[in-house]
Amino acid sequence: MxxxxxxxxxxxxxxxxxxxxxxxxxxxxxxxxxxxxxLEARLETKLFQRSTRSVRLTTAGEQLRKSSEKxxxxxEKAFQEVSNTQRKLEGRLRIASMSGSFADQVVGxxxxxxxxxxxxxxxxxxxxxxxxDILSEGYDFAIRAGPMQSSGLIAxxxxxxxxxxxxxxxxxxxxxxxxxxxxxxxxxxxxxxxKFWRFSENKKQLDVMVRGRLSLNAGPAILDACMRDLGVAYxxxxxxxxxxxxxxxxxxxxxxxxxxxxxxxxxxDRRFSPRRVDVAISHLETIAKRVEAKERAELEAIRxx
Numbered sequence: 001m002x003x004x005x006x007x008x009x010x011x012x013x014x015x016x017x018x019x020x021x022x023x024x025x026x027x028x029x030x031x032x033x034x035x036x037x038x039l040e041a042r043l044e045t046k047l048f049q050r051s052t053r054s055v056r057l058t059t060a061g062e063q064l065r066k067s068s069e070k071x072x073x074x075x076e077k078a079f080q081e082v083s084n085t086q087r088k089l090e091g092r093l094r095i096a097s098m099s100g101s102f103a104d105q106v107v108g109x110x111x112x113x114x115x116x117x118x119x120x121x122x123x124x125x126x127x128x129x130x131x132x133d134i135l136s137e138g139y140d141f142a143i144r145a146g147p148m149q150s151s152g153l154i155a156x157x158x159x160x161x162x163x164x165x166x167x168x169x170x171x172x173x174x175x176x177x178x179x180x181x182x183x184x185x186x187x188x189x190x191x192x193x194x195k196f197w198r199f200s201e202n203k204k205q206l207d208v209m210v211r212g213r214l215s216l217n218a219g220p221a222i223l224d225a226c227m228r229d230l231g232v233a234y235x236x237x238x239x240x241x242x243x244x245x246x247x248x249x250x251x252x253x254x255x256x257x258x259x260x261x262x263x264x265x266x267x268x269d270r271r272f273s274p275r276r277v278d279v280a281i282s283h284l285e286t287i288a289k290r291v292e293a294k295e296r297a298e299l300e301a302i303r304x305x
Contacts, residue, residue: 005039006068008032009047013065017055089276092122096134096142099127100219101238102263106159107143110287114280121276134268140277141267143284155264159288162259162299163198164237166249170229178232181208181256188231190222191215197234199256206256223249237295237302244302254303263288 011021012032022029040047047061057065097107111123126132126139134142134153143158167175178184181199189197189210199206212231216222219239226233227248233240243249265281267273 005035008035089118090120094124096126096132106287110283114283155266158263159292165234165253168229188212190231190233198258200258
C-alpha cells in the first residue's frame with residue numbers, strides 16, 4: 001500500500017491550513033500541497049474544499065481522516081510498545097560460550113549481573129566447546145577462543161589472554177630450569193590439543209614443538225598434574241588460581257610468555273539488534289576489562305618473582 005501524502009493530509013486536517021501543516025511537519029508549504037495533490041490524484045477525489053481563507057474536509061476527506069486517524073493511533077501505540085520494550089529490556093537472550101576460566105571470571109558474572117538488574121530478561125547460556133551455528137541454532141551471539149575464520153559474522157575481540165608457563169618446585173629441583181622455549185624438548189610438557197606451544201621472542205611469535213606423556217584438555221586437570229610434579233604447564237594465568245601466591249607452582253620462561261586477543265564475541269551481521277543484546281555485550285566488555293586489568297597487575301608480580 002502506498003501511503004505517500006497521508007501524513008501531510010492528516011497534518012492539514014488537524015491544523016486547518018496548509019501553512020500550519022507545513023509548520024508542524026517542518027517542511028515547506030509547497031511540499032505539503034504537492035503531496036496532498038498526489039494523494040487526491042491517486043484516490044481520484046477531492047479531499048479538501050479550498051478557499052483563500054480556509055480549508056475544509058470534503059465528505060471523502062472526512063471518511064479518510066477517520067480511518068487514517070485510527071491507523072495512525074494504532075501505529076503510534078505499536079511504536080510506543082516497541083520503545084517501552086527496548087527500554088524495559090524484556091525478552092530472551094540465547095548465548096553460546098566457551099567454558100573454562102574466562103567463562104568463570106567474565107561470562108557468568110557479567111550475565112548474572114545483567115539478570116539481577118533486569119528481572120524481565122530471560123538468559124540462556126550454553127557453556128560448550130562446540131562451535132555452534134549461530135544463525136541456524138538461534139543464538140544471539142557466541143564467545144569463542146582461538147583464531148577467527150571468515151564466516152560472514154562479526155567477530156569483536158573481548159580481551160587479551162596471556163599464557164603462563166609453570167612447574168612445581170619439586171619438578172624444578174629434579175629437572176632444572178628451562179631457559180629458552182627450545183629447552184622444552186628435554187622436559188615433560190603437559191600437552192593440550194596441540195603439539196606446538198606459542199611463545200614470544202623479540203616481539204615475534206615463536207612456535208615450539210613439545211612432547212609429553214600426558215595430554216589433557218581441561219585447566220584443572222593440567223594444574224593438578226603440574227602440582228604432582230608431572231611436567232611443565234602452559235595455560236592462561238587464570239587457570240593457575242592462587243598457586244603462584246601459595247608457592248605450589250613457580251613460573252618459568254617469563255620472558256617468553258605469549259599474549260594475544262584470542263577471545264572474541266561473534267554475532268550476526270545485523271544493522272539493528274535488540275537492545276538487550278547490546279546491553280549484554282556492554283556488561284561483558286565491562287567485566288572483561290576489569291579482569292584484564294587485574295591480570296596485568298598479577299602478571300607483573302609473577303614476572304618479578
